[in-house]
Amino acid sequence: MTRMTLSAKGTASPDTVWQGYAGVDQWPSWSPQIKAVHSAGHRLSPGLSGTVESVAGSRAAFVVEAVDHDRRTWTWRVRLGRIQIRLHHEVRPQGRGSATSLTMHGPRLVLLAYAPPARLALHRLVQP
Template sequence: MTLSAEGAAQPDTVWQRYADVDQWASWSPQIKKVHSVGRRLGPGLSGMVEALGGIRAAFVVEAVDRDRRTWTWRVRLGRIQIRLHHGVKPQGRGSTTSLTMYGPGLVLLAYAPLARLALHRLVQP
């Protein structure tokens, strides 16, 4: 499943919001806090995302391409695992961000509305 959003935020701004894990809660309403040793996005970064309702999901970043502004991570909640691939590109005077998700169909359908909201917030100035 692929989702995308366009907004007025510049691509470098959007990328920095991804790259600094301490900013994730500012644009992703389902995330309360990120627990990890590193604070910058990089391959091998792992930790726990604390979500609304006290839900904690383990994650590991698989790949980061700063030049292309793309990154991929795996998130696990119990026996459920999803893989998420993010990208940021210039679009007009702002940017577009995309998210391609791989995992159980019903889980992706349930998560999609929150993901859409987060993507729209991510690209706002």
């Protein structure tokens, strides 16, 4: 297993960035690799589960493990077939805007393949 951290800084406020994460229906608006999110709930909460549909048509199952709305952090596990990755997200104030980071744990080749679209998504998330 490999660990990789990505980050982005932008002018969107920390609250705006957090709302982009917290409203799972909003994920496709800033994450170009996500076509749709299918889940019973619409807000991040521990135990929330569902599937993320990619623009390529694959569906990955997910379970949210932890959410701290006050600290603007959350962790989830995503599984596509036999491949599983764990992702931890954080949002922090940064100057007049915000910074977000994503720490991923999983198979090295999977993380290397996922890093470019994830990096693009993070940059889109922190822009107003």
